[in-house]
Amino acid sequence: xxxxxxxxxxxxxxxxxxxxxxxxxxxxxRAGDEIQVKxxxxxxxxxxxSIQDKIVHDYEVIVNxxxxxxxxxxxxxxxxxxxxxxxxxxAGKHVTTSNKALVAKHGAExxxxxxxxxxxxxxxxxVGGGIPIIRxxxxxxxxxxxxxxxxxxxxxxxxxxxxxxxxxxxxDEVLKDAQEKGYAEKDPTADIKxxxxxxxxxxxxxxxxxxxxxxxxxxxxxxxxxxATDIKYAKAMGRAIKLLASSKRVDxxxxxxxxxxxxxxxxxxxxxxxxxxGIFVRGNVLGDAMFYGSGAGKLPTASxxxxxxxxxxxxxxTNILVEWSKKKLNLVDMKASKRRFFVRMRGTVxxxxxxxxxxxxxxxxxxxxxxxxxxxFVTDIMSEAEYNEKVKRIEEVIQMIRVx
Amino acid sequence: xxxxxxxxxxxxxxxxxxxxxxxxxxxxxRAGDEIQVKxxxxxxxxxxxSIQDKIVHDYEVIVNxxxxxxxxxxxxxxxxxxxxxxxxxxAGKHVTTSNKALVAKHGAExxxxxxxxxxxxxxxxxVGGGIPIIRxxxxxxxxxxxxxxxxxxxxxxxxxxxxxxxxxxxxDEVLKDAQEKGYAEKDPTADIKxxxxxxxxxxxxxxxxxxxxxxxxxxxxxxxxxxATDIKYAKAMGRAIKLLASSKRVDxxxxxxxxxxxxxxxxxxxxxxxxxxGIFVRGNVLGDAMFYGSGAGKLPTASxxxxxxxxxxxxxxTNILVEWSKKKLNLVDMKASKRRFFVRMRGTVxxxxxxxxxxxxxxxxxxxxxxxxxxxFVTDIMSEAEYNEKVKRIEEVIQMIRVx
Numbered sequence: 001x002x003x004x005x006x007x008x009x010x011x012x013x014x015x016x017x018x019x020x021x022x023x024x025x026x027x028x029x030r031a032g033d034e035i036q037v038k039x040x041x042x043x044x045x046x047x048x049x050s051i052q053d054k055i056v057h058d059y060e061v062i063v064n065x066x067x068x069x070x071x072x073x074x075x076x077x078x079x080x081x082x083x084x085x086x087x088x089x090x091a092g093k094h095v096t097t098s099n100k101a102l103v104a105k106h107g108a109e110x111x112x113x114x115x116x117x118x119x120x121x122x123x124x125x126x127v128g129g130g131i132p133i134i135r136x137x138x139x140x141x142x143x144x145x146x147x148x149x150x151x152x153x154x155x156x157x158x159x160x161x162x163x164x165x166x167x168x169x170x171x172d173e174v175l176k177d178a179q180e181k182g183y184a185e186k187d188p189t190a191d192i193k194x195x196x197x198x199x200x201x202x203x204x205x206x207x208x209x210x211x212x213x214x215x216x217x218x219x220x221x222x223x224x225x226x227x228a229t230d231i232k233y234a235k236a237m238g239r240a241i242k243l244l245a246s247s248k249r250v251d252x253x254x255x256x257x258x259x260x261x262x263x264x265x266x267x268x269x270x271x272x273x274x275x276x277x278g279i280f281v282r283g284n285v286l287g288d289a290m291f292y293g294s295g296a297g298k299l300p301t302a303s304x305x306x307x308x309x310x311x312x313x314x315x316x317x318t319n320i321l322v323e324w325s326k327k328k329l330n331l332v333d334m335k336a337s338k339r340r341f342f343v344r345m346r347g348t349v350x351x352x353x354x355x356x357x358x359x360x361x362x363x364x365x366x367x368x369x370x371x372x373x374x375x376x377f378v379t380d381i382m383s384e385a386e387y388n389e390k391v392k393r394i395e396e397v398i399q400m401i402r403v404x
Numbered sequence: 405x406x407x408x409x410x411x412x413x414x415x416x417x418x419x420x421x422x423x424x425x426x427x428x429x430x431x432x433x434r435a436g437d438e439i440q441v442k443x444x445x446x447x448x449x450x451x452x453x454s455i456q457d458k459i460v461h462d463y464e465v466i467v468n469x470x471x472x473x474x475x476x477x478x479x480x481x482x483x484x485x486x487x488x489x490x491x492x493x494x495a496g497k498h499v500t501t502s503n504k505a506l507v508a509k510h511g512a513e514x515x516x517x518x519x520x521x522x523x524x525x526x527x528x529x530x531v532g533g534g535i536p537i538i539r540x541x542x543x544x545x546x547x548x549x550x551x552x553x554x555x556x557x558x559x560x561x562x563x564x565x566x567x568x569x570x571x572x573x574x575x576d577e578v579l580k581d582a583q584e585k586g587y588a589e590k591d592p593t594a595d596i597k598x599x600x601x602x603x604x605x606x607x608x609x610x611x612x613x614x615x616x617x618x619x620x621x622x623x624x625x626x627x628x629x630x631x632a633t634d635i636k637y638a639k640a641m642g643r644a645i646k647l648l649a650s651s652k653r654v655d656x657x658x659x660x661x662x663x664x665x666x667x668x669x670x671x672x673x674x675x676x677x678x679x680x681x682g683i684f685v686r687g688n689v690l691g692d693a694m695f696y697g698s699g700a701g702k703l704p705t706a707s708x709x710x711x712x713x714x715x716x717x718x719x720x721x722t723n724i725l726v727e728w729s730k731k732k733l734n735l736v737d738m739k740a741s742k743r744r745f746f747v748r749m750r751g752t753v754x755x756x757x758x759x760x761x762x763x764x765x766x767x768x769x770x771x772x773x774x775x776x777x778x779x780x781f782v783t784d785i786m787s788e789a790e791y792n793e794k795v796k797r798i799e800e801v802i803q804m805i806r807v808x
Contacts, residue, residue, distance in 0.1 A: 029727065130689075130693065136539070139711075142434045144427065285704070286707040292672060306546075314725060
């Protein structure tokens with residue numbers, strides 16, 4: 001019998017308790033032992049609920065109980081999660097967490113403590129919800145040098161972009177809808193400004209390079225400036241606009257960024273719609289692979305947390321090696337990254353084509369039958385720096401979206 | 405330093421040697437030790453190649469060398485692979501294999517021997533080439549009851565179906581093209597008749613249920629009866645025809661089958677084209693997930709084999725638990741499985757609609773502008789048994805394809 005403590009009885013915490021209950025038999029089979037929730041830490045009481053007798057308000061009860069072998073941190077936020085997790089590890093207790101903010105900021109340190117104590121700190125649910133991606137990166141894609149990892153890592157914004165695409169709605173309308181459906185929070189900043197995706201790509205990049213990638217170093221744009229007209233242009237070009245979080249290897253380092261991109265129909269992430277997430281990986285021997293599934297939600301995320309618990313129970317005496325040192329990786333300036341750029345500008349193709357060709361070289365122009373007073377064009381492949389220089393020479397720019 | 409022996413220097417064997425060489429440094433880092441190919445078993449010599457001094461013709465050299473800790477079986481076919489692998493395990497050597505025929509037939513026994521000896525028998529490359537699927541099933545999707553696993557598991561036939569779809573060609577033409585490109589073998593039976601996919605879904609189903617699933621019990625149809633006209637109908641309905649290998653849970657068992665299916669655009673496998681494979685998994689808490697990548701080919705498959713070698717080196721003293729007992733699972737008769745059926749018949753809609761409605765109830769009919777003398781219809785959802793009974797009452801049936 002393995003006793004565990006769940007920190008936080010919110011959406012994911014209650015999901016973990018539910019999954020352990022629903023699939024108790026098969027989970028015990030696979031773990032090789034029965035798993036029992038002994039404590040649930042929460043500030044609230046839950047009278048009438050199955051866990052009411054397990055609720056504790058004081059973390060000391062948990063960290064000081066030698067019966068507790070695994071601590072499940074699903075509170076979110078850096079503090080007090082960080083203090084609780086660190087103390088649990090120092091007390092010799094294994095930890096699994098779904099907390100991307102905690103892992104992005106303190107992952108390297110917590111992994112090192114776990115290693116020193118021959119225990120485990122696992123965090124499958126911190127990226128991609130129920131999609132297995134952390135464990136595959138750590139134990140399946142080990143023969144490869146990963147060249148690129150690009151994901152649709154935020155379900156809320158992907159839902160919004162899908163809805164704008166399918167129904168021709170404006171940003172504010174779909175945000176309101178997403179909030180009503182409970183997909184977006186009252187303060188949606190972390191999602192729509194790309195901060196959530198940024199922390200997740202920081203975690204994935206750290207795992208890929210084995211060093212610390214600070215999320216503050218990652219260039220991040222959200223989707224809040226995308227309009228219904230942008231989507232019309234994308235559709236006219238057979239493309240979709242997606243918020244991508246991407247890292248690409250450049251020599252011994254990576255550049256990383258989060259921004260809306262126009263992607264074509266043959267991109268493996270093109271058909272990742274609604275609240276689903278998808279993670280594309282390119283290895284130097286594997287070639288292209290993609291992982292797809294529910295990137296958020298109570299049960300899918302709990303499924304990943306419980307899979308970590310099972311893995312911990314199978315490795316009670318052994319540290320599962322996770323390569324992520326505290327040594328900081330200096331990212332390459334994304335200004336050197338190269339691609340095409342889609343630009344909307346005021347005026348007509350006729351008036352501007354010659355000037356655009358002089359500045360950008362070859363361009364492809366797009367006009368929409370029901371949009372007047374402006375047109376769009378797509379540049380040839382150039383660096384961000386080069387684009388930034390060139391675009392200064394044209395006025396009347398309405399919008400720029402990167403093309404991949 | 406870990407010494408390994410590679411059995412067979414064909415496409416995959418030479419790929420394994422190449423991958424170990426190309427990424428030697430990162431592989432050593434992740435494994436925690438250097439990996440060296442000490443022997444390559446092959447009947448041929450390879451004068452001038454880097455491995456020429458490592459070639460041995462006699463398996464006894466390998467199995468009797470206590471320095472060899474890992475045997476990599478990439479010969480294919482049941483014998484002599486089975487004898488060699490079993491002897492290696494009995495001699496206390498870990499084994500990884502890419503051999504689906506071996507794993508489908510003797511997986512349960514070899515897993516049991518490895519467990520008894522506290523060593524490992526791994527087979528990631530036997531299904532889905534480079535796509536991580538065996539390890540995720542075994543160590544990531546452990547919180548779930550898997551309800552369904554459906555894959556495009558054969559790259560050759562998927563390439564052929566994609567080419568028929570894109571270019572309107574007939575089966576024989578694309579088969580010839582696939583053979584010229586080296587995607588299909590001179591004797592393409594195993595691919596086009598579905599035997600290859602059948603062995604792979606047998607392996608996946610065994611892992612999902614933890615028991616032995618005999619591939620001989622799985623209903624298997626190939627793609628050799630699919631015509632350019634069938635593809636035209638599929639396109640007219642916004643669907644694609646794919647060779648699916650599928651297992652679905654029914655109470656405490658599964659039904660499993662391999663057959664061409666018409667799938668709709670919102671199916672996660674719809675956009676898995678060309679030689680790529682995709683594996684769709686539905687869990688009772690995870691929801692839907694999909695794994696996509698190169699299902700075959702020298703380097704992707706070698707990538708999976710080498711990932712197994714790394715995992716073995718990380719678990720030299722521990723058996724990684726794989727749930728797959730020798731106890732046979734009796735599959736549910738697929739005649740009870742329910743779906744829609746697409747049928748082509750001679751005649752006109754006008755002449756036949758009344759009769760069809762009497763027999764099948766509600767039907768949707770399809771006519772193609774450039775195909776005369778016949779039409780297509782799609783039935784309501786019914787069991788295979790029910791369909792088989794009803795279809796006896798109509799004559800002039802040209803084709804039936806299942807709809808999913």
